Amino acid sequence: MTYTFRGAALFAPEGQSILSPFATIHIPTVGEFAAQFAPSEVLPRYFYDGSGWVAAGVSGTTAMNPSHPTQIEGVATVGVLHLYAVFVNDADGDTVRDELDNCPVTANAGQLDTNHDGLGDACQCLSALELP
Ligand SMILES: [Ca+2]
Numbered sequence: 114m115t116y117t118f119r120g121a122a123l124f125a126p127e128g129q130s131i132l133s134p135f136a137t138i139h140i141p142t143v144g145e146f147a148a149q150f151a152p153s154e155v156l157p158r159y160f161y162d163g164s165g166w167v168a169a170g171v172s173g174t175t176a177m178n179p180s181h182p183t184q185i186e187g188v189a190t191v192g193v194l195h196l197y198a199v200f201v202n203d204a205d206g207d208t209v210r211d212e213l214d215n216c217p218v219t220a221n222a223g224q225l226d227t228n229h230d231g232l233g234d235a236c237q238c239l240s241a242l243e244l245p
């Protein structure tokens with residue numbers, strides 16, 4: 114499984130514990146990805162431990178970024194400050210997340226589906242009659 118990075122934000126000082134009621138963090142995500150998030154979608158958060166991204170054990174929701182209305186941000190409540198990030202599943206790395214990708218293991222960023230059956234042309238053999 115390939116997880117594709119969608120945004121990160123540093124909350125310092127690294128490793129600082131925040132006592133209850135903890136800290137609410139906002140992680141901006143890349144703009145072109147905004148349409149692929151469901152409203153208030155819950156996704157796990159990851160943090161950088163110095164050598165790689167590890168599951169933070171907390172989930173957060175998505176919300177409109179108040180500073181950039183066309184973008185989405187990841188919101189979460191955490192008890193420790195780190196460099197946090199949002200990832201989604203994108204097995205073929207074509208920037209279309211698996212849940213929405215009509216060919217999840219074949220790169221086809223354009224999502225062309227000539228016969229409108231929900232399967233992308235990139236992973237489907239089309240008959241001569243269906244070819245554009
Ligand atoms: Ca994909």
Ligand SMILES: [Ca+2]
Pocket residue numbers: 205207209214215216217218219220221222
């Ligand atoms: Ca694909």
